[in-house]
Every structure is written in C-alpha cells, then in structure tokens.
Amino acid sequence: MAGVSQTTVSRVLSGASSVSTETRARVLAAIEQVNYAPNHSARAMRTRRSGTVGIVVARLTNPFYPELLEALNRALSAQGLRMILWDAELLGEEPAVDAIRAGLVDGIMFTTVVRDSPAVRAAFDGGAPIVIVNRPAPDLPCDQVASANGAGGRRIAKYLFHNGRRRFGVLVGPGDVDTSTEREDGFRAGLSELGVAPDDVVRIEGDFTHASGYAGLVELMSRPEPPDAVFCVNDLIALGALDAARVLGVAVPGQLWVAGYDNIEMASWAAYDLTTAEQPKQAMADAAVELLRARMADPTRALEMRRFPPVLQVRGSTAGRAESGAPAVA
Amino acid sequence: MAGVSQTTVSRVLSGASSVSTETRARVLAAIEQVNYAPNHSARAMRTRRSGTVGIVVARLTNPFYPELLEALNRALSAQGLRMILWDAELLGEEPAVDAIRAGLVDGIMFTTVVRDSPAVRAAFDGGAPIVIVNRPAPDLPCDQVASANGAGGRRIAKYLFHNGRRRFGVLVGPGDVDTSTEREDGFRAGLSELGVAPDDVVRIEGDFTHASGYAGLVELMSRPEPPDAVFCVNDLIALGALDAARVLGVAVPGQLWVAGYDNIEMASWAAYDLTTAEQPKQAMADAAVELLRARMADPTRALEMRRFPPVLQVRGSTAGRAESGAPAVA
DNA sequence: CTGAAAGCGCTTACAG
DNA sequence: CTGAAAGCGCTTACAG
Numbered sequence: 001m002a003g004v005s006q007t008t009v010s011r012v013l014s015g016a017s018s019v020s021t022e023t024r025a026r027v028l029a030a031i032e033q034v035n036y037a038p039n040h041s042a043r044a045m046r047t048r049r050s051g052t053v054g055i056v057v058a059r060l061t062n063p064f065y066p067e068l069l070e071a072l073n074r075a076l077s078a079q080g081l082r083m084i085l086w087d088a089e090l091l092g093e094e095p096a097v098d099a100i101r102a103g104l105v106d107g108i109m110f111t112t113v114v115r116d117s118p119a120v121r122a123a124f125d126g127g128a129p130i131v132i133v134n135r136p137a138p139d140l141p142c143d144q145v146a147s148a149n150g151a152g153g154r155r156i157a158k159y160l161f162h163n164g165r166r167r168f169g170v171l172v173g174p175g176d177v178d179t180s181t182e183r184e185d186g187f188r189a190g191l192s193e194l195g196v197a198p199d200d201v202v203r204i205e206g207d208f209t210h211a212s213g214y215a216g217l218v219e220l221m222s223r224p225e226p227p228d229a230v231f232c233v234n235d236l237i238a239l240g241a242l243d244a245a246r247v248l249g250v251a252v253p254g255q256l257w258v259a260g261y262d263n264i265e266m267a268s269w270a271a272y273d274l275t276t277a278e279q280p281k282q283a284m285a286d287a288a289v290e291l292l293r294a295r296m297a298d299p300t301r302a303l304e305m306r307r308f309p310p311v312l313q314v315r316g317s318t319a320g321r322a323e324s325g326a327p328a329v330a
Numbered sequence: 331m332a333g334v335s336q337t338t339v340s341r342v343l344s345g346a347s348s349v350s351t352e353t354r355a356r357v358l359a360a361i362e363q364v365n366y367a368p369n370h371s372a373r374a375m376r377t378r379r380s381g382t383v384g385i386v387v388a389r390l391t392n393p394f395y396p397e398l399l400e401a402l403n404r405a406l407s408a409q410g411l412r413m414i415l416w417d418a419e420l421l422g423e424e425p426a427v428d429a430i431r432a433g434l435v436d437g438i439m440f441t442t443v444v445r446d447s448p449a450v451r452a453a454f455d456g457g458a459p460i461v462i463v464n465r466p467a468p469d470l471p472c473d474q475v476a477s478a479n480g481a482g483g484r485r486i487a488k489y490l491f492h493n494g495r496r497r498f499g500v501l502v503g504p505g506d507v508d509t510s511t512e513r514e515d516g517f518r519a520g521l522s523e524l525g526v527a528p529d530d531v532v533r534i535e536g537d538f539t540h541a542s543g544y545a546g547l548v549e550l551m552s553r554p555e556p557p558d559a560v561f562c563v564n565d566l567i568a569l570g571a572l573d574a575a576r577v578l579g580v581a582v583p584g585q586l587w588v589a590g591y592d593n594i595e596m597a598s599w600a601a602y603d604l605t606t607a608e609q610p611k612q613a614m615a616d617a618a619v620e621l622l623r624a625r626m627a628d629p630t631r632a633l634e635m636r637r638f639p640p641v642l643q644v645r646g647s648t649a650g651r652a653e654s655g656a657p658a659v660a
Numbered sequence: 661c662t663g664a665a666a667g668c669g670c671t672t673a674c675a676g
Numbered sequence: 677c678t679g680a681a682a683g684c685g686c687t688t689a690c691a692g
Binding site for chain 2: 037038039040041042044045052063065066067070073082083085086087090091095098103104210214242243244246247265266269270271272
Binding site for chain 1: 669671
C-alpha cells in the first residue's frame with residue numbers, strides 16, 4: 001500500500017479518529033489509485049451492524065405498497081440505510097426473522113399481516129428490532145405505525161351522511177385483518193352516532209383487490225334497495241366498485257357515491273376521480289424508520305404505537321361536495 | 331457446545347461432507363436447543379458469496395415495475411437468492427456498483443436507464459456480473475433481457491392498419507430511451523411497409539407517465555385532422571390517453587382506437603380495457619436470473635442479449651377486433 | 661468420519 | 677498522530 005498501516009487506512013475511512021492531513025491525503029490517493037473498496041462483510045462482522053433493513057411485503061399489485069415502499073426507501077436512504085426485500089407470499093416471514101439472528105439485517109419492517117409462528121414469536125419476545133407499518137397488530141409486542149383507521153372510517157361516515165346519503169354499503173376485506181375491521185368499525189360507529197339503523201348499512205366481505213370490489217358492487221346493486229353510498233376499505237376495492245358501476249350503468253355520483261381509503265395515485269385519475277382518506281405515506285415511513293433506529297439504539301425503551309390521522313381527499317365520486325357543506329337532499 | 335468441533339458443526343450445516351448419523355443428530359439437537367443461527371457476514375467473508383443480488387429500480391409508480399419486481403423476486407427466491415433494492419432516482423447507480431466491489435451483493439440487475447459514469451463504466455469494463463432487464467442498452471457490455479420492441483411496434487401497426495385505421499398518432503417517451511425509440515421505430519416501419527405516408531403518423535414526445543399520455547392525447551385531438559388510432563409506447567401513457575379521451579368526450583373505440591405496450595394489470599380493468607402488447611414478465615425475469623448466474627459461474631462467457639416477443643392482447647380499446655380479422659372501414 | 665489451525669478483511673482497544 | 681495485535685465467526689485445506 002502507500003506507506004501506512006492498516007489501522008491508519010481504517011481511520012481515514014471512518015473519519016472518526018484524527019489523522020494528519022498529509023497522511024490522509026496519501027491514503028486517499030492510494031485508495032483512488034488501487035480503486036479500493038472496503039469489504040462489507042468484514043466490516044459488518046466487526047461492527048455488528050449491517051446497515052441494512054429488511055422489508056417484508058406482499059401484494060405489490062396493490063399500488064399502495066409500491067408507494068409505501070418508495071417512501072420507506074427514501075426514509076432509509078436519508079439515514080444511510082439500505083433495504084432488502086422479502087415477499088411474504090413467496091416465503092412467509094421466516095427468512096426475514098432469521099436474517100436478524102444471522103446479522104444480515106439490523107432490523108425488519110413488516111408491511112403485511114404478520115402470521116404468528118414459533119420463529120416469529122421468538123423474535124418478538126426476544127425484543128428484536130421490528131416495526132410493523134400499516135397493519136396494526138395489537139397483540140404483537142413491537143413498535144407500530146398505522147393510519148388512525150377508526151377515525152378515518154368515522155370521518156367518511158359523517159361526510160357522507162351530512163351530504164344527504166342515507167343507505168350505505170361497505171365493502172370490506174378479510175374479517176381478520178385489522179386495517180379492514182378498524183375502518184369498518186369506525187364507519188359504522190360514525191353512522192350509528194348519527195342515528196342510522198344498522199340495517200341500513202349493508203356489509204359485503206371480500207379481499208383487498210379490484211376484482212373483489214367489482215363483485216361486491218354488483219352484489220350491492222342487485223339488492224331490492226341498493227345503497228346511495230358505498231365506503232370501500234381501500235382504494236383498490238373502490239376502483240373495482242367504480243368499474244362495476246361503469247359496466248352496470250350506475251351513475252357515479254348521480255346515483256351512487258363511492259369513497260375509498262389510501263389515496264393511491266390512480267384515485268386521482270379521470271377514470272375514477274375517487275374521494276378517499278389519504279394516508280400520509282412519507283410521514284408514516286419516516287416514523288417507522290425513526291422507531292426502528294430508536295429501538296436499535298435502546299432495546300429497552302417502551303413500545304410505541306403511532307397513529308396518523310388520514311386527510312379526506314374530496315373528488316368527483318362524491319360530487320366533489322365539500323366536507324362541511326350544507327346537507328343536501330339525496 | 332455439544333461435544334464436537336466447530337468444523338463438524340460447519341459440516342452438518344453445509345451438508346457437503348459426510349458426518350456420521352449419530353453426530354449429525356447430536357449437533358442438530360444442540361443447534362435447536364441454543365437456537366443457533368450461523369452468522370451471515372462471517373460466512374459471506376469466507377465463501378465470497380453473499381447470496382444477494384442488487385436490483386436497481388426507479389419509478390415504482392409505473393405499475394410495470396412492481397410487477398417486474400415480483401417476477402424477479404420469484405425467480406431469485408427459486409434459486410435461494412435474495413434482493414436488495416436501490417432506487418436510482420434517490421441515489422443514482424453508484425451505490426449498486428460499489429456494492430459489488432464491497433462484496434455486499436454478488437451481482438446486480440438494472441431495470442432502468444443506466445446513465446454512464448466513471449464508476450459504472452469501470453464496473454462494466456471490469457466484467458462485473460450485471461444484467462440489464464427491460465431497457466436495452468446496446469452500447470453497454472453486459473448481458474441483457476428485453477422485449478422485442480421493434481417487432482412489437484410493427485405488429486401493432488399491422489393490426490391497426492388491417493382493421494381499417496388510417497390516420498395515426500404515436501405517444502412516445504423521452505427521445506433517448508431505447509424502449510421508446512425501438513417501439514416507435516418498429517411501429518413506423520410497419521406502417522411505412524403498408525404504404526402509410528410519414529405525414530399520417532403524428533408523433534408527440536413526452537415521458538412514461540399517465541399525465542404525459544393525457545396531455546399528448548389532448549394535443550392530438552386538437553389537430554385539424556385528428557388520428558383514428560393512437561399507439562402509446564407504454565400502458566401508463568395509454569391509460570392517460572384514455573382518460574383524456576373520456577374527458578374530451580372522444581368515443582373509444584367508436585371514434586378512436588388506442589393501443590399500449592406492457593400489459594400491466596390495470597390494462598384489463600373495465601375503465602380502460604386496453605389492447606396492448608404483453609411483455610412476458612416472468613419469463614424475462616427467469617432469463618435475467620439465469621444469465622446472472624451463468625455470468626457469476628463463468629465471467630468469460632460471451633455476452634448475451636435475449637429478446638422476448640410480445641403477445642398481443644386484444645381488448646375493447648380496439649373494439650376487441652381479432653388480429654387477423656378482415657379489414658373494416660374506419 | 662473428525663479435529664486443529666489458518667485465514668477471510670476489517671475495527672478496536674492498547675501502547676507509544 | 678500512528679502501529680502491532682487481537683479477534684469478529686465462519687470455512688477449508690491438511691492431517692489423522
């Protein structure tokens with residue numbers, strides 16, 4: 001090399017300790033010349049830090065997830081961290097959990113439902129740095145970031161009612177997924193506070209897909225007294241519902257109002273123009289990274305659950321009617 | 331531990347060398363009991379294999395990329411590999427290239443335009459295991475996988491012409507991106523072979539977004555002699571164009587036919603029902619992984635460029651007219 | 661079939 | 677400000 005010890009090279013690379021200006025220059029020149037790059041594994045082995053965070057996703061076909069992924073990538077990059085991606089549908093959550101123990105990643109984030117399993121349970125109980133984003137899981141002991149789903153559902157209920165809607169449909173996801181149940185429960189609670197009878201809220205369970213929303217709306221509209229407003233627990237379902245309305249010839253918003261949840265990019269496109277509860281994805285991603293780093297720094301700190309209030313985006317699928325506008329007659 | 335040497339443990343873990351049945355059982359039991367997980371960094375340092383592949387993406391907001399990402403993830407998982415994800419828009423391509431030298435990843439795949447830079451150039455010239463997927467880059471020396479864009483464009487041209495279309499618009503991406511120029515050139519070549527005058531093909535340059543397609547169609551339809559068919563070089567542009575048609579009151583397919591390229595999931599939704607050239611994403615992803623592994627195994631093998639012929643998906647945006655149907659009058 | 665030893669490429673006390 | 681030495685946790689010849 002260029003006349004100095006390994007130690008010194010390490011020092012100029014880390015920048016932590018002091019090195020004479022002249023030596024530093026000499027080392028830098030040598031590095032440049034040899035095109036030297038420090039070995040990641042060796043460094044990770046010594047420091048016990050990989051600089052990498054595991055992200056567990058599923059259903060990338062729901063545009064919400066790529067959008068969240070971009071936000072997470074931005075938040076991680078800002079902290080000099082990188083992400084390794086696992087698809088829970090392909091492999092389950094075991095590989096991610098194992099990766100923590102193997103030192104492959106410093107921590108992981110789940111953006112999906114976390115199925116309980118011995119390995120998963122052991123990781124949580126062992127206090128591994130894990131954050132759950134987007135899907136609240138009250139019974140799992142880890143830091144969490146989620147939308148204030150209940151408040152969001154309630155807000156949409158009030159918005160629809162105050163604008164004259166009286167017969168409601170709600171298109172929900174699988175019965176055991178908290179994002180869906182929280183939004184639905186909030187919605188129903190909001191309506192019930194306004195005096196709407198439970199019978200005037202028709203519920204159809206499906207999954208978080210376009211196809212499910214499509215089928216759900218077809219079913220709703222085939223009822224003797226079809227609803228005049230439908231709340232879909234996510235945007236993808238709502239887009240499916242709007243497509244079904246289009247095919248059935250149901251006028252939106254003339255005959256039916258539709259609202260979603262998430263505010264994915266497509267919700268704003270002319271074909272849909274969907275009123276929806278926006279999740280502040282970047283803020284949520286930033287919070288998730290912050291919580292993960294805090295946990296890594298102090299494994300004993302108290303668990304935190306951060307809820308982000310959604311912002312109502314009013315668009316054409318509810319006639320663009322202002323949230324606080326005077327009640328209109330249906 | 332359980333009465334054996336480190337060497338023996340390593341052997342039962344790797345499974346390569348022979349270990350007596352009894353010893354193996356004893357080791358396995360101990361591993362189970364201690365909940366032991368081998369350290370990834372140490373292993374990677376010794377074997378000089380990380381088992382990880384870097385994927386460089388951008389514009390996850392174009393649904394084509396999440397779909398490709400899922401396919402890549404599937405192909406990599408099948409080989410026991412994992413992926414680390416970089417967003418080129420956030421960080422450029424340097425981190426990925428550096429990661430190879432640092433041994434963080436065994437190779438990388440670019441799914442985006444690769445901007446030439448000293449570091450990038452050095453990696454390519456050094457014969458690093460790199461595969462470019464989706465975006466052909468003829469001047470970069472590495473294995474590549476791409477759609478047969480020229481053939482795809484030509485095929486759409488013939489399809490439209492043989493079904494009576496005579497005045498054409500083409501909505502293209504940035505002028506320096508090969509996917510766009512190849513598709514456009516194929517389209518124009520196909521029309522020219524059929525005797526269509528270049529003046530009957532109006533070209534509008536934009537980018538690969540919904541907004542760009544929207545604006546492009548508005549411009550096309552404002553011309554004195556608007557086209558009766560528009561080819562969009564990707565689906566996202568086509569969806570924007572269809573939304574513009576909807577807003578302008580231009581009937582599709584009555585007044586205007588629209589075709590895209592990619593066959594993203596949304597192309598099949600009722601709101602759009604878009605005729606498009608499908609890219610066989612899983613086959614392309616499988617090929618990319620195969621090429622990368624072949625390169626890792628033999629750095630001296632000849633460079634390969636694999637082209638995948640697209641499959642025409644005929645839908646409502648071109649009246650669902652069969653590809654080989656008798657010419658209809660416009 | 662099994663083990664002792666070397667070494668992968670770093671960082672970090674410990675000395676000077 | 678700089679260096680020699682130890683050690684992170686594995687795998688892989690080399691012996692037996």
